[in-house]
Amino acid sequence: MHSHFLLLLRYFWLPLLLIACVQFSFAGDVHTNQMEMKRNSATSLTMDFYVDPAKFCYSLMAPHNTYENFLKSYSEMPAEEFKKEWSISVKKLESENFIMMPSGVKVPLKQWTFPSEDALQGFLKKAQLIIGLPANFRSHLEPVLVTAVAQSKTPLNRVQLNLSQKFHPILVQYKQDRAWLTSQIPVELFDL
Numbered sequence: 386m387h388s389h390f391l392l393l394l395r396y397f398w399l400p401l402l403l404i405a406c407v408q409f410s411f412a413g414d415v416h417t418n419q420m421e422m423k424r425n426s427a428t429s430l431t432m433d434f435y436v437d438p439a440k441f442c443y444s445l446m447a448p449h450n451t452y453e454n455f456l457k458s459y460s461e462m463p464a465e466e467f468k469k470e471w472s473i474s475v476k477k478l479e480s481e482n483f484i485m486m487p488s489g490v491k492v493p494l495k496q497w498t499f500p501s502e503d504a505l506q507g508f509l510k511k512a513q514l515i516i517g518l519p520a521n522f523r524s525h526l527e528p529v530l531v532t533a534v535a536q537s538k539t540p541l542n543r544v545q546l547n548l549s550q551k552f553h554p555i556l557v558q559y560k561q562d563r564a565w566l567t568s569q570i571p572v573e574l575f576d577l
Contacts, residue, residue, distance in 0.1 A: 430535045
């Protein structure tokens with residue numbers, strides 16, 4: 386009886402346990418951009434973005450390049466040159482994000498805060514080290530916080546959120562409401 390139990394464990398339960406562990410480890414490796422929208426007042430919203438710093442920089446600064454080449458060239462770029470390129474990229478990004486009121490009025494996202502350029506270049510260096518690790522060694526950069534504010538002249542009750550494709554795909558949350566914004570579904574309505 387005891388030997389039947391061991392055989393059952395060995396040939397049936399052990400493989401199932403291994404499959405469950407592998408699926409768990411894959412599920413834990415999924416890291417996506419996220420944003421939480423919060424109401425500050427009747428006319429103001431704060432957007433807290435949590436993004437992978439290296440992939441975010443890549444999407445802003447050199448999406449035409451390969452990711453590996455981007456990491457190498459931008460992590461080794463002189464600090465002043467990196468700051469200049471970052472500034473140009475950020476200005477373009479800031480103009481691509483807004484909320485639309487039911488009246489058709491666009492309210493841009495302003496008062497953006499980003500990690501410092503030095504910190505961003507440090508993240509690119511870390512990402513370059515991670516990309517060189519063996520495939521079975523799973524590692525990633527922790528998301529960084531980017532914030533912005535939408536300030537309207539009239540009360541915000543229902544808004545259409547339009548985010549730059551540089552953030553896509555991104556999971557957006559407002560209170561209990563959640564929605565994915567992607568290149569296929571680039572906008573979402575929220576009742577505030």
